[in-house]
Amino acid sequence: MIQLKDIKKIYNKNHSNAFEALRGISLTIENQEIVAIVGTSGAGKSTLLHILAFIDSADEGTYMLDERDVTDLPDKDKSQLRTGEIGLVMQDYALVEDFTAIENVMMPLDFDRKNKRKSREKKKLALQVLRQVDMEDFSKKRCNELSGGQKQRVAIARAIVNNPKLVIADEPTGALDSGNAKQIMEIFKKLQQDGKTVVFVTHDMNIASYADRIIEIQDGRLIE
């Protein structure tokens, strides 16, 4: 599914305060794996995740997604990948607070340039994924009326609405209590059973234990 080869990321390149956040990361993630990326603060976990999610780009190295070189894609193509092939879940939920749950979930469908769907079909898909995360009854509630756990479920629903093969999550349980955190990880397990690959960043080893494989990063390098 994912192949990273010698990925480097340097901030403030060509300046005196240049900082190498990633120092040649190479890894392979197979289909239907749940992979946890762990490490101390500042190790480079989020930087690596951002590159995987096309929020940021590598300065050196190659990124292959399903045997396709996606290292230097134009911005529009990266955006299209985020609508269809990759679903993102962020620590702070990244929901538009004054949108309803269903409006938030429909956004990737609205921005999908390849598959133009009618409004009714988009609503149907959105309700389907909300049902999957047990949030169908809250579809018309504004997100600022939901609890943390409910918001994260809506965020997961949004991440999977376009049936992506890959779900990337940055500290998905970071803002949740243990009960809610457990429920979120159970949802990820279900996603794996549905054939999806899940890569998430966490600093919590209890949460990391849900993964099939744990990758540790320290000072921008993988610890074998």
Added chain:
Amino acid sequence: MGKYIKLALKDLKRVGWLSFLCAIFFAVVFLLAISISSAFELKVARYNKLRPYLKQNGVFLFSSYLAKQRSDGGTLLRDRKEIEEYLEGVKDVISMERLWDPYLDNMDQKLETYCLSEGAVRSINPVMEEGRWFQKKDLRAKKLVGVITGNSGIDIHPGDTVTLRTKIDDGVTEEIEIIGIIGDKETLFMPDFFRSSYEDFRDCFYVFDNETENKAVLFLYDEQILAGEKDGLFGNLNFRVSPDKGFQKSMTGPTIITFNKNMSEKETDEQIAKIRQVSQINRIFELKDFNRRSKRFVLADLRTWFPLFVFISLFVLVSVVSIHTIMVKKQLGNYAIYYLCGMSWKDCSYISLVATLLECFAAFIIVGAYFGYLSLSGRIHETALSIGPLQIGIVCGLTIMFVLLSHLLPRQLISKTSAKNVLAENKDK
């Protein structure tokens, strides 16, 4: 496009009354543009009808009557042909004659009646309540045609024939087929003896308000009367056909006389002196001065209002740009979320562009509602407002300008940062 409209509406809802204020600002600018252009267009249209004559060598006269010198004193000039015969070097005459003592059918009250020359007929285009204004084909008609204002006091419609009679010469009548009823408050080529002179082309025209006038006015086509001469028609209105009887008439009100190009100033002055001798002329202007003042009047509103319009437009532009820039700055967090969901970062600036477009659309509705109110209340006639290709073009041009210019700063703001930076800032908060 649908996604941008959806997101723009959400953005506008968030700023609430500020977006409504932008719409009001746009509506004010649009209305001002429509007012200025409508007034200008109306003046230009009216001026252009007379412009071919006004730019020639000649004079404008406003008279109670025009007369020619005779050995025993003077005699009234009765139509434009008499002027052409009396003076030398005449090229065109735009004029009107007033009938003396005309009465309609069996009514006891006089009916004010004017015969208009070709140039006078073509200088106006009144909106008709029924029927039509004079056309070239009327020159060949065997029956005299006439157009009357709307308050004749009798039940009259286009196609009806009325009889005009005079008490001066008992038994003299003329049948007239009414072809049109003029609408209320239309601008007509006719004199207003109670108004001081504008000293420009406005002296030729008068807005006829049925209620204020409380009388009817009948217009005949002088060229039809003259054209009928060769067949001996309309003798009661053409003294050349019937020298001994008929309606008495005299030239009156506004008259434009143009002379041949090659006439010198001295020769022109001699001709004018001839007319002045026994005429009752209230005012007389050389056409070049008359035309200069006419042009100045046409441009006057532009000179007054255009700087104000530019100032208000700039004020609105600065306000809208500021509001939209602040709006975009506040929405960057949401734009970063749209980015995560698949919108390209640069494309987020189009949300603000569409928001401005929607505000302009709301302004169109406000302006439309105002026009609707004016039309329904009948007050549209009290204004010079109109919506035609010029006004639509100006409003579209202003919309494009506002939309594009108010997009510039927000686009700059978005391009100076990245979704990653915004997400990082939000995470730190």
